[in-house]
Amino acid sequence: MRKNTGRRKTRDSIAGIAAIALAFAPALFRVERAFADDLPAASKPGGDPAKPKPDAAKDSTKAAATKPNEPKAAAQPGESAKPKPDAAKDSTKDAATKPNEPKAAAQPGESAKPKPDATKNQPVSTKTHVNATSIVVFPPKIVLTGPRDARRLIVTGTLADGSRVDLTSTADYEPSGDGCTVDSAGFLHAKKNGVFTLTIRAGGRSAEIPVIVQKSEHAEPVSFIRDVMPVISRVGCNAGTCHGSAKGKKGFKLSLRGYDPDFDYLQLVDDLAGRRFNRSAPEQSLMLLKPTASVPHEGGYVLDPDSPAYAILRDWIAEGVRSDSGKVARVASLEVYPPTIDLSMPGQSQQMVVFAHYPDGSTRDVTLDAIYSSSVPDIATVSSTGEATGVRRGEASILIRYEGVFGVDNVTVMGDRTGFVWSPMPEYNYIDKFVNKKLEKVKILPSPECGDAEFLRRVSLDLTGLPPTPERIRAFLADSTDSRTKRDRVIDELIASPEFTAHWTHKWADLFQVNRKLMGEKETWAFVRWIEEAVAKNAPYDEMVRTIVAARGSSYDNPPVNYFRASKEPSVALENATQLFLGVRFSCNKCHDHPFERWTQGQYYGMAAFWGRTAVKNGSRPGEQIVYDRNEGEVTHPKDGRVVPPRFPYEVPNKKAGEQSSIADESRRAALADWLTSAENPYFARSIANRIWSYFLGKGIIDPVDDIRSGNPPSNPELLDALEKDLIAHRFDLRYLMRTIARSRTYRASIVVNKFNEDDTSNFSHATPRRLTAEELMDAIDLATGKRPRFAGVPEGFRADQLPDSQIAAGGFLDLFGRPPRETPCECERSSEVSLSQALNLVNGPTIADALVDPNGRIAKLMLKNPDDKTIVDEMYLAAIGRFPTEAELAKARDYLAHAGSKAEGAQDLLWALINSPAFLFNR
Secondary structure: OOOOHHHHHHHHOHHHHHOOOOOOOHHHOOOOOOHHHHOOHHHOHHHOOOOOOOOOOOOHHHHHHOOOOOOOOOOOOOOOOOOOHHHHHOHHHHHHHOOOOOOOOOOOOOOOOOOOOOOOOOOOOOOOOOOOOEEEEEOOOEEEEOOOOEEEOEEEEEOOOOOEEEOHHHOEEEEOOOOEEEOOOOEEEEOOOEEEEEEEEEOOEEEEEEEEEEOOOOOOOOOHHHHHHHHHHHOOOOOOOOOOOOOOEOOEOOOHHHOOHHHHHHHHHHHHHHOOOOOOOHHHOHHHHOOOOOOOOOOOOOOOOOOHHHHHHHHHHHOOOOOOEOOEOOOOEEEEEOOEEEEOOOOOEEEOEEEEEOOOOOEEEOOOOOEEEEOOOOOEEEOOOOEEEEOOOEEEEEEEEEOOEEEEEEEEEOOOOOOOOOOOOOOOOHHHHHHHHHHHHOOOOOOOEOOHHHHHHHHHHHHHOOOOOHHHHHHHHHOOOOHHHHHHHHHHHHHOOHHHHHHHHHHHHHHOOOOHHHHOHHHHHHHHHHHHHHHHOOOOHHHHHHHHHOOOEEOOOOHHHHHHHOOOOHHHHHHHHHHHHHOOOOOHHHOOOOOOOOOOHHHHHHHHHHHOOEEEEEOOOOOOEEEEEOOOOOEEOOOOOOEEOOEOOOOEOOEOOOEOHHHOOOOHHHHHHHHHOOOOOOOHHHHHHHHHHHHHHOOOOOOOOOOOEOOEOOOOHHHHHHHHHHHHHOOOOHHHHHHHHHHOOOOOEOOOOOOOOOOOOOOOOOOOOEEOOHHHHHHHHHHHHOOOOOOOOOOOOOOHHHOOOOOOOOOOHHHHOOOOOOOOOOHHHOOOOOOHHHHHHHHHOHHHHHHHOOOOOHHHHHHOOOOOHHHHHHHHHHHHHOOOOOHHHHHHHHHHHHHOOOHHHHHHHHHHHHHOOHHHHEEO
């Protein structure tokens, strides 16, 4: 048998191979969006090829092909959107100039120019007249306190078909007396004390609500905390693109998004010797002249002299620019109405109203002062005044930010579902119940269940990282036991296998950063063996994490201590641990309070203090390192140099958020480990349940899995809650969780889509093809070709999934296909993108070419038996893509073999073509 380097034979007869079986196009590595396209019509349910829309199955292979002008996903924590120089004049400008009028221009996070078909089949706008069967007004009662208080009303109409529409912008308001007025945007303003009635007319209906006005004759002094700071945030002065940037602008710096009002007050009042204010003539103050562009201002015109925001700043200056910091509390929470937004068609809108709640029980309507952004602007946009508008069918989240506090409003744009009839999938366990519930709500039909061969390959790859052998496939397909029973049985067999242990050892080694560059070769092997033992005995997840976080001692004798050696610095240890074990990116708040989340700079250093006394010293043996806890060593705050005591960022039962005085006689990390792994910790179980789900379904319920935040809510909150509670109830048994997921009907859905789920990317109505990881791909090639793995530095037979770290075979096939370097705990380290260099390697590289002609490989052994053509074709299909060929595929393949130079060369060409097909390269 000759070595067929470069596939010379295939080059000469590529037309013949293209006709074989699956109509492959390996030379271009063209993975179609419709991943079922490599299946002939005869093998698909219904007999017809799936024909999803061009964007129906956006898989990881298309990530690199995103058009540069298409809207991106929401910015990650700590990232700015990098607007153009005039972006600081965004929604804040219009809000300041005309606070009661919606802005026409696109807001930050909006898609200014929807795709041509994005608003196809729009209904008649609800801003025109509609006939409603009834209307509801929110809030049902208004209390106005003081002349500056203003409250917005939301008017919702119910139509004859039961649907609801927002009629706020078309409603007419009629007060019963002169106690209040209503402006054009639907805001009520106090005029005279008393109790009045407000009549609202919209959609041909009317409703009445009581209005109570009090303290209208006397305005309270302007509050720096509650009045001035929101104005500064709203007009954008403290944004990251303006004076809130790291170095400020033009010598003037404010805290980002107003996280430090004391600092901001000193900068405003004391900087430039107080020349920003003219108390005798407030209108001549630089603080007012600059934003109104009365004097040159690089930020331009951002404040209208006729606006309420201007009046607040002017009155504050006139009253003596007093600070009430420390005397009044900042916002405690936000309330958003409506709590969820359901839009029946693109083009429809829903006005939101936002209330700030304070610790003293008072509330304030901050709809005009809040800042809004959409997580998916090409599904739903949001204006500067809080009006959400549907662009196309889908789901998005609106993040509402006000003075360091955040709220989220989830938006569903239903779109045209003509002909939809709900047909639930069978419910094998609670997972299916919650998935069905969500699918019914958003009118998505689940795909049929996949076939036995497809299931066996999928579950084998997910549980063991290896495809099934031809022998196992034959036995599984020949088993006459009902499909559900034998599938459940094979799940248990795979979980009990040594391949399962090796596969999940490798996954945890990725996340724990097992890397000889960080911890040495001997320690790398020791740590991998410790992880392997924990996986083999099914150690509870909380126990494993607790051991790692609190570990002390020799890097040789107690391998978990090497986890800290990969971090060393308290800040790095903090960021790694929170991202890995809580799914929270606790890094942006290192330099300042997080601009988009609840996390503060003080919380960052309070958490870092738990590692402040941890140190590393040399042991008595060569290369040995000892991790220990000192009696001294503190973390200091960079702002003022003060020592920060260890402090948890939030409370869990029996673990207070305040200073940890109870840990004086024990390791701080031991206390941290107990708090971190507590079943009551709201992030710990949730994070790992979501992460494990993503390994089986291709995407997290919260995605990315290590970015849990208010602006990135779960696609199915009830499902994630159920998984979290079930995991806790079973004492963090990850095998149990995996078994539960794999046994669900949701996991067993086919990749074949239908008219009513082809655009679903987040509700798990159908399986999503996932490109094999680098290690899975190499091991699958070895299994398909029968080549025995060989890697320098490890015993022969070690699979890629068993390698201790990424330093083995560095720079080769595994790195080309996205093996992570293990330098951070981020899932993003592993790449699943497709590149031209990968395609060329698969088509003409040595990895596949050498494996095909291995003298001890599958084809060489098969040829010794002098098989007939059908046997050859069956074996190639089973070894490569895990199923038998169809009759049409068999006929084409046999025809090709009949014209090949030899059976061996024909078999090599056929297997090469199958390995280069999407059916091999993807877990489907």
